[in-house]
Amino acid sequence: MSSQGWFSSLSKKLELHQKIIPIIVLCFSILIILTIIVTSYANYFFGLRHAKLYLREKQEMVYSTIIKHGAILDKMVGDKRQNYKIIREEFLKQQPNIRIIRAEKIDELYGKEAPQYYAQDELEKKVLKEGNEVIIREGFDLRGVFPIKPDIECLRCHYNVGEKEVMGAISIVIPIEYIFSETKLVTIVYVFLGLGGILTAALLVYFTYIKIAHQPLEVMVNSLDKIAEGDLTVEIPSVFKEREDMIGRLAKGLDKVLEYMRNFTSKTLDYSVKLVDQVDNVFRLVDNVNEKIKFQNLKVAQTSIIADDFALTVGAISRNTSSINNIAKEILEQIEIFKQDEVKEKQEVLAKILGLLDDLNTKVLEIAEDLDRGLKTSESINEAFEEITQVSNEISQLMDKMSENAYETLLISSYMKTIASTVKTKKMEDMLFELFEKDIDRYLLRLQAHIKGIDRLDPDRWGDYQAFPIGKWYYSEEGQKLKQMVKDFDFEEFESILKSLHTIGRDLIIAHDQEDSIKAEKLQTQLRSIARRLKLLLEELREQYHKIKA
Structure with missing residues (x-):
């Protein structure tokens, strides 16, 4: 069986709540998982950003303390070069994760230094060459290499370096394991909260759906089953009818x-x-x-x-x-x-x-x-x-x-036909014009019954062509739509003949009531002729109607 066939078979067997609730819970779960992932990543990102800011703060501190050393050396007694080395060595002893790197041009003025003061890897060489700072993650450490470019004050001593030329770099390494440990802890908390949220959401969705939708639907489905079995004594609870939603x-x-x-x-x-x-x-x-x-x-x-x-x-x-x-x-x-x-x-x-x-x-x-x-x-x-x-x-x-x-x-x-015709069915549509022809025959029979004294008809009511089935249909929305869609039919003649039928019927009732037998006979002859013409028009209109329906 294909997957589509399997899902189709499963869909037929499952109850409505068994179809809807898992999908809603799955959507909630996906949203919660995505929230956990995004939040964890955001936590990691902001932690890393904080570490980078800390790196820059360190770089600023080193730059202002060691690199911009002119003002400090001016206050000290003795050889400035020797004093600088003393300050630098003491500072670097206290900051083991910080290195000061010098460019080769500095050696031209002050001679060579120990190897640790030169570029140790390609990254440091790249920074010295290109003059752009680089911050990278190395395992559980964050390393930043920041180029040192001279300002006007530096050029007093380092006169062989250009204003925008790189004269060295500061390499700082800080551990970020604490950031990841905190991120892991937060992620674990988020996972447990997410699982709790999924479970809570599932329960809330289940009980909410059961209470708000499933129970009312089940009551109405049971009512429909009873109606289908012929039990019309069922009642729809008023609490459902008072609701303004779909239920x-x-x-x-x-x-x-x-x-x-x-x-x-x-x-x-x-x-x-x-x-x-x-x-x-x-x-x-x-x-x-x-x-x-x-x-x-x-x-x-x-x-x-x-x-x-x-x-x-x-x-x-x-x-x-x-x-x-x-x-x-x-x-x-x-x-x-x-x-x-x-x-x-x-x-x-x-x-x-x-x-x-x-x-x-x-x-x-x-x-x-x-x-x-x-x-x-x-x-x-x-x-x-x-x-x-x-x-x-x-x-x-x-x-x-x-x-x-x-x-x-x-x-x-x-009367039974009138009641049945209020229900719109396919069969009723197919028999519509046949029923109209029967209505004309019944109209004539009722008039004959009045003449024979079997019935007593109201002339005004029987003269109102819009109150009878053909007139009601013709002036209804469906009749007006048909009138707009059918172009090759004389609707004016149809309407005129329909009016004439009921007008003559009214006059016939009045003539009979006034015992004017001669006029009544003439009207009966006219009535039969009008009825035949109306049936022919209905037959023509029926063909147009079925063409449109087809």
């Missing part, structure tokens, strides 16, 4: 989200319950309608059977009437025969007429029975038609109730 802003934001989800869930639950009730009512109404239709079909079938019986009765009456007519004709024929004098068998004719009269009486009785049965059948048919009419009225009433319940379902779904 406070996060707590306030989470509290707003929680409150919004509670309201959203509460309204969704209320509307869902209402929707379920409406669906149950519609189901019961449909069931009642089905029962009524079955009953009506049964009555129609029964009426059909009764009608068939009535038709048979009418047929029987028709046949009996025809038979009576034939019997009557035959009786008339027999009577004519009976009237003739030449008929011999009048008794037989009379008997035959009487027989025909009996048949006629029988047929009349049958007709009477058929008529009575026909009357009863007619009454049954009338009763059946009355029941069918009553069932039809009941079905009509149930259908009206179904329309009302369906309209209530429409309202509930509209």
Whole structure:
């Protein structure tokens, strides 16, 4: 596994405080270590600088005491040269780390001296040659070689030397081990103080972070976990919401989200319950309608059977009437025969007429029975038609109730859609214009419900185009941005059509309330035409919108 993969895996496993605190402590440690290093170096530097200043003070003391010896020698009795040597030797005995070096030109006037008074190494020779002082560190010693250049007073005795010419040097060596020992001691103290500072800083950072950031974040993360599980009864502690820092802003934001989800869930639950009730009512109404239709079909079938019986009765009456007519004709024929004098068998004719009269009486009785049965059948048919009419009225009433319940379902779904559309999601962006088209359909349905008496609408509210979803979106920040980005779309026509839709809707409500049916019909025709045009514009705008989103 690569180092990057290892760090990525470790980053996923560690808690937030396990990631942040070590980094902060490491930064503190680096700063403290750098402080120790810089402070130790500064201590060493200032100690060394102090030693160099001490060297120069020594050099000044030697220069003023031994080198500028003219005034002292003038006060002494005897040979000045011999007196100078005595003073020099006594001084150097007391200062073993100081050497006085002379140049060769001095020998021209005063002769040779002991070897220790001449340059011993290249450094001293370099100073005599170049005339520049040199201060160097040699182990635990600090050595300074300072050139001696004559002034006017010196030239009285050393007249063979130029004014800026080097006539000698002073070599001074001082031990600086005490400086390093003190520096080491201070460094050790700094190291222990630094370690204590690192430990203290680590503890302070840990407990401060845990108290100020980690615990509040852990509480809010646990709250988010509960919210994700569907528990909206959690509360964000007010002590977090009262803070003005990032934790406070996060707590306030989470509290707003929680409150919004509670309201959203509460309204969704209320509307869902209402929707379920409406669906149950519609189901019961449909069931009642089905029962009524079955009953009506049964009555129609029964009426059909009764009608068939009535038709048979009418047929029987028709046949009996025809038979009576034939019997009557035959009786008339027999009577004519009976009237003739030449008929011999009048008794037989009379008997035959009487027989025909009996048949006629029988047929009349049958007709009477058929008529009575026909009357009863007619009454049954009338009763059946009355029941069918009553069932039809009941079905009509149930259908009206179904329309009302369906309209209530429409309202509930509209409210739920309105609530859902307040949450901005990718799906909502994709469905935005499709929802707008549905809003137009709902707008028309609500107006139809007002005309049918199912609903009662306020004309002023339904004439306010900016209060409805399309108008709200169009005049929102997002709609205005789209208006600025899309150049090849007629926004003036879109806005005009949108205004016209709501203006006509308002006028339609007023016309219906004033019972002006002719005007209401004209406005409905205009409304449908305007709605179709607005949908076409929305379709065109949707293409532009998705191009920009893509």
